[in-house]
Structure formats: C-alpha cells, structure tokens
Amino acid sequence: MAKSSTPTNIVNTQKLSLVKLTKQNYYVWSARLQLLFQHYKLWDVGLGPHPKPISVGPNQIIWEEKDLVTKMKLLKHISEVQGEAVRKLQTYHQFWENLKSQYEPRSYATQGHTLCAYITFTMKEENDVDDFLTTWEKKLDDTMTSGLDISDKLQICLLSGVLPFLFIFCKYTRF
Secondary structure: OOOOOOOOOOOOOOOOOOOOOOOOOHHHHHHHHHHHHHHOOOOOEOOOOEOOOOOOOHHHHHHHHHHHHHHHHHHOOOOHHHHHHHOOOOOHHHHHHHHHHHHOOOOHHHHHHHHHHHHOOOOOOOOOHHHHHHHHHHHHHHHHHOOOOOOHHHHHHHHHHHOHHHHHHHHHOOO
8 A cells, every 4th residue: 555645643733832022032932933834824024025015916915914914823933021012013024123133132142241231330329329230221121132041049139239227137137
C-alpha cells in the first residue's frame, strides 16, 4: 500500500501556545508569531515581499484587510501596556518594528554601556528624591531592555548604595 504524501497531522493553530512578549523572550516570541502569520498567509503584509500597493484598487483593499487582521492577531500576543504604545501606529510593519526596537536584545557592548550607566548613577545632594527615582527607573528599564535581567535583590542593593539613608532606614526600622 502506497503512503500518502499529505501530512496526517495538520497543525491546529487554535491550540498553538503563544506567550505574550517580554524583555526575555523576544526571539522565541517573534519566531512563533512569524510562523503563525506564515500559516495564515499574512507574513507578506509589511514585513514580507509585498509592500502596500500604491494604486487604489482591489489589491490595496486586500492588503489593508490582511494588515488589519495581522495587527489584531499581534495585539493578542502583547500586553496592554505594549498595545497602548503601538495603538497610534498605522500599519502592522510599524507595530512590529516598534516592538522589535524595544525588545530585541542588544549587543554586549550596548548591554555593558547601559549597565555601566545604571550602576554608576548616583544621587546628588541637589537632586529631588522623586526625580532621582524616576531617572533610576528609566536607567533600569534601559538596562532590562538591553537584555540584562537584574534581580530585585540586586536592584535593592544598588539602590541602597546610592541612597545611604535608605539603607540605614531599612536596617534600623522594623516594618
């Protein structure tokens, strides 16, 4: 008996487990979404070989419909905060490039530079505590976005080193 050339196990994309994008999973997340979009014949919208048609007509309408469906599917796999960040962008390509620029891990040189900026940042006497903490959080976000994961305990240690009164307060105060 001849074997069938058609696959017997078709992938059920409804059951495909796709996680939300985080700072630690960009490459896995993007690869899974690429496969999902290829499966639905949507990958060519924006990122593939077919840019938006310039002339008005049926091809442009089809392209715009595919772009809309792709954006809707992409929104299912990002957080609400990430969705808010891309909501004003027009095309799926802009969505993707925006998320890529924020979440794709950076080179070791970039990671080293952002880590150095984070750990050497200190509070000056003339700084307002709220302004300092806002800048500190921004530097931490930059460091985490570069692909480095800094544990909560290490963050507290580093912060207590640049805010000595915080360390003394925590050491001698019972919560």
